[in-house]
Amino acid sequence: MTVLPLPLVPLPADLALADGAPYALSGAAVTGDPDAAAHLRTLVRTRTGLDLGTGDGIALAVDGSGPAESYRLEASGTGIRITGADAAGLFYGVQTLVQLVARDGGAWVVPAVRIVDSPRFAYRGVMLDVARHFHDLDTVRAYIDRAASLKLNVLHLHLSDDQGWRLELRSRPELTAEASATAVGGAPGGYYTQDDYRAVIAYAASRHMTVVPEFDMPGHTHAVGLAYPELAEAPAVEVITEGSTPVAGEPYTGIGVGFSSLRIGDEATDAFVRDVFAELAELTPGPWLHFGGDESLGTTPEDFAQFVASASAAITALGKTPVAWHEAGAAAGLAPGTVGQFWGFVSPTDAATRHARAFAERGGRLILSPADAVYLDMKPTADSPLGLTWANGPTSLVRAYDWEPTRVVDGVDEATILGVEAPLWTETVATLEDIDALAFPRIAAAAEIAWSPASGAERSWASFRSRVGGLGPLWTTLGIRFPALEEVPWTT
Template sequence: MTLALVPAPVSCSESGGPGFRLQEDTRIVGDVDAAARLTALIAARTGVTPCGGEGLLIDLRIQPGGAPESYRIVADAASIVITGADAAGLFYGVHTLGQLVTAEGGHYVIPAVRIEDEPRFGYRGVMLDVARHFLPVETVMGYIDRAAALKFNALHLHLTDDQGWRIHLDSRPKLTELASASAVGGDAGGFFSKADYRAIVDYAASRHMIVVPEVDLPGHTHAVGLAYPDIVEAPVSSPEVLAIVESHGGAAPTAGEPYTGMAVGFSSLRIHDEATYDFVADVVGELAAMTPGPYVHIGGDEALGTSPEDFALFMQRVTQIVADIGKTPITWHEAGAAPGIDPSTVGQYWGFVVPLYGMDENARRFVRNDAGLILSPADAVYLDMKHADDSPLGLTWANGPTSVERAYSWDPAGVIEGVTDEDILGVEAPLWTETIRTLADIDLMAFPRIAAAAEAAWSPAEGELRSWESFRVRVGGLGPLWSGLGIGFHASDEIPWAAR
């Protein structure tokens, strides 16, 4: 029997003996938070809520000493013990146990197994774009729940773009007063208050996730010009940019007017104006003070409205601003072309699985600085790409539609020549929202491909379970659990979905 475990654990052995039968009198003891989470998972999967009594025992323990985020599960017919090396490890062990629940006859059982597990990479992220379409706090929290259950531990929030500014800052109040009301397609905008942002950070922490805020600079800044026009350049209308506008549809951008199209590359801050760096220092400083995690993402992608020389100067100064306030800067890989960036800067590679146009060389600079890379190859883990040509949502620019098999069939250490596991901070699966408006849209686009990204981030590179044929069966077994949790996943015909 193939167990529905995703991401694949380091080791899993079945004893062959009878499993543990779940019933209402099942007792769940130990860590209170973990017990509440496991109770909810069992109820969602089975319809039965363990209420305690004289039944069989599930014991949830934290026992320091193992690798960070690691856990062990020992299950037989008489009892189950989950031991986490820390609270995060226990949390992940509980979610693994939730995946193990299996329908057997008229009952639900957990097979007799021993699992030993720990992550391949320390950074396992999802990115949610709340700039192209604004998404409310409840939707972000719903996505946190979904991602954390698959052992992701970072939520990268893309808070700003040409279409809108989504976070209130006391130091620059005009950003939300004047630049937050628009979105792609003329939809309503919106923004997070500081209390909203704090609620997201706290909710993520309760699921053992950090928040990585991004303000995208120096391009993707048309919205900044609605609030502070003196620090932005006029939209660039070069032949390259006009071709992008035409291919994406919608009108060309106009200075001082909200932008509701999907084109990129036309905006820029004023690189040689000291007021620009005062703005950046205000924004980054206040955002960093609101964010307990170690990272602040400052963009750096698709800056077609900025000359290479000016881009290099800007990224040098801005990465230094971030480093000086005690945070680690993250930039998209284009910033690797800037020779003076702060050496602590982490690069995020969004090129293809087979690199094009020298993107890999830009990415290598971060490795040479010993800062590391986050791998986000667009044609594998951009969750907003269409599933198929006729998908109602999504885009196709990253090598056309992305099947589940293509989302799975890559390895982080195989993308950029010479970059090994030791050079890789982790893996992140972005979800851009040009066509995404609701949590239901997120579910349809992310699942099941988000599970493939989770396995790339967590699981060993090799092993008995690390194959497409194994994965498609394992993820198919999660269909009933996902349905019980209210996740409206895309029922891809690549996957043999379990009925119950």
């Protein structure tokens, strides 16, 4: 099998090595789209120490032709041209160009290539859980940069859970006043002001990423009970299988799940749900609002179905598309068009399959996040000091790569799949260094599955492990502290 000799991840849809000399970056200049040019200058300076001038050499342009987010890149000894169908496509072409930059003796060069590239799926996401451990603005911005460099275009923020509520809401000020100060293991908590949240959205937009905020309900709501005790049921401690036991009215710093529930059927709870999602909708320009709906083990099936119906209807009425974890598919009243996020295993249970299919049957689409393939919080190796193992044990890089979205949920075809998302839950993740240690290099596998064609000569584990290994020097210069997994032949 041939292995592509270029460290490109995700694999482009169409790539051909060209004859001729490479393009030398020393003394090179860039012209064209100012935003893309500024971004390229920053990345090239970081990677090589070279400053690109202004003028001919590297030409960047948007021409409006081709599929959304697509680009064309041509490099030869005399120059480089990147043309995007839109601003996002041009941005992704810049990311590809930076991956192509290589040492040739004492020079920095770009090999002669021709690339025509576009994404397989429209939704290519990562999730960051800021509830189990709070992560500040600088960390979130750094994760956005890391994800965007791999052509991922959605940041799903898990903004509430049993351990804390992380977004200021003026309609419900007690949520941050009373329920934001703690995190797992007694770590300090925190929250985003509305200005902070707007700053995250603006920074993500500058990297062509859409923010999908999540308030998880009706379970995972112990923190809500700290702020508004009249809205919360007593903890269902009998469902706890690990971690400490929750106590009503006291902050929860353990990692147990499933024990909490809102008090469903009360007008006060309905008003709360309407308030928080109405304010979230005003703050969020993107089309999706996520209401959770997972692991509601302390909620009766009847109450759960009632809640899912009312919450999804409330979000739809706000002009947004509801998103929910796949368990919400069990509710007969789920609002039509709701997007389901599947987090079962690559070989799912019958119930998970049935619930996931229900979204499609109601006119919605699916986001694939199989836990034993793309949950970035799983240990990459058995001896990893960070991460968990409940999703079929440690998740190696080859397992993160070796799955196909259309073969997970029976009866769901490619047209029904909105995309792929790699969640990072943060029970063991307190710092950016921790994020890097678990996300990389497996985030690159998720990016390739979401972007690249399903098949092809180089769409293989052998090619991927070689290509991702070639990104080691780039990731190092960008400050990404990735683990050098033995599965990969790393370039040094």
